[in-house]
Amino acid sequence: MNRDELADFLRSRRARVTPAEVGLPVGDRRRTPGLRRQEVAQLAGMSIDYYIRLEQARGPHPSRQVLSALSRALMLSHDERIYLYDLAGQVLETPRIREDVPGSVLHLISYLEEVPAYVLDARYDIRAWNPLGSAIMGDLDAQPPDRRNVIRWVFTSCEIAEHLDDQEKGRFARASVADLRAALGRYPDDRKLQALVAEMLGLSPHFAELWARHEVEIRREQRKRITHPLVGTIDAICQVMPVPDRDDLRLVLYTTEPGSPSHQALRDLRQLTLS
Known part of the structure; x- marks a missing residue:
């Protein structure tokens, strides 16, 4: 307790x-x-x-x-x-955050050739992605493992945060912190998660201010406007889907309205990643 x-x-x-x-x-x-x-x-x-x-x-x-x-x-x-x-310590079984991704999920995101997709764990570490997911998130393949963390990106002004306008940054930052607090409630003994929170409290006054609000809300569907340096503005629905039998993992998909300029922008981005 x-x-x-x-x-x-x-x-x-x-x-x-x-x-x-x-x-x-x-x-x-x-x-x-x-x-x-x-x-x-x-x-x-x-x-x-x-x-x-x-x-x-x-x-x-x-x-x-x-x-x-x-x-x-x-x-x-x-x-x-x-x-x-x-x-209050009313947990029947202490869950844990694993670092593997089921093969079935890896196969699924590889088949989604026109949809940016990646797998996010409860610490906001990106564990797997498809080529379009890497392209929209800023070349994940080139990032070392300890830098593939969305919380660090958002609160240390790295590339992914620069793709969002100020209003989007504010909404995403607040939702992410509320979701991270919910994760800490589910995994109170996870040392890496505790270390991430301590790191952000020390580095980011904005994170500390949001953390002090004690807001708790698991992230679900959210609309985003992304400004990509290669294809311009993309209005997308960020769908956050739990992975069956793995409460510590979520599948994140960026979908656009068929036939819209944003849909075409994603297609253009895919062509650029293949070239």
């Missing part, structure tokens, strides 16, 4: 929920827009003293019933509920 992280997470989620959202009167004497501690305790059906101890990182191991009640009171999303349970 990570008492300090659990306390921080509870405080941050309590500050996010307004009284009106849970059917409580707003009143005139509130110093902050969020819920008071006693209100969370009331909504969750527990004593105020018990809840205060949880927020002060000195409470006992909360039961599943307590965690369920807190999830409802704080209006947690599905991803946030999973993260809360993980922080």
Whole structure:
């Protein structure tokens, strides 16, 4: 059980929920827009003293019933509920991040000749890719293994971040950090993941600011506008698909509307990679 992280997470989620959202009167004497501690305790059906101890990182191991009640009171999303349970040590089996990619997935991305595709692990390391995926991500074959990490790219101003406009960078950075925090909840004992977070906290004030928000959300479909140096603007849907039986891996695909200028740009990029 990570008492300090659990306390921080509870405080941050309590500050996010307004009284009106849970059917409580707003009143005139509130110093902050969020819920008071006693209100969370009331909504969750527990004593105020018990809840205060949880927020002060000195409470006992909360039961599943307590965690369920807190999830409802704080209006947690599905991803946030999973993260809360993980922080409280309610994990039946400790998962691990593996570094291999199933052969069936490697075959699949090789067949996707007109779709940029790559395989991303929970640490945001790119583990496998097809030629078009390499071309759109900035020549992955030329990158050493320790540099094929999307989090490092985004927060250290490397090539991939330069392909996105400022608005896209901001959305992608926020989504990536929320997703990375969810991964740390699923893999709390992964030392490489812990080291990546520590590295980014030391190197990037922007990462540190986003990390302090305690946002938790697993990445799924997202629209992107990419400016590629060879073919110009590509408006794509970035589809993030879990690999069956491998919670630590996701297949990332960049698709475009058939017949659109972006679709033609991807075709042009493919021809350039073949030449």
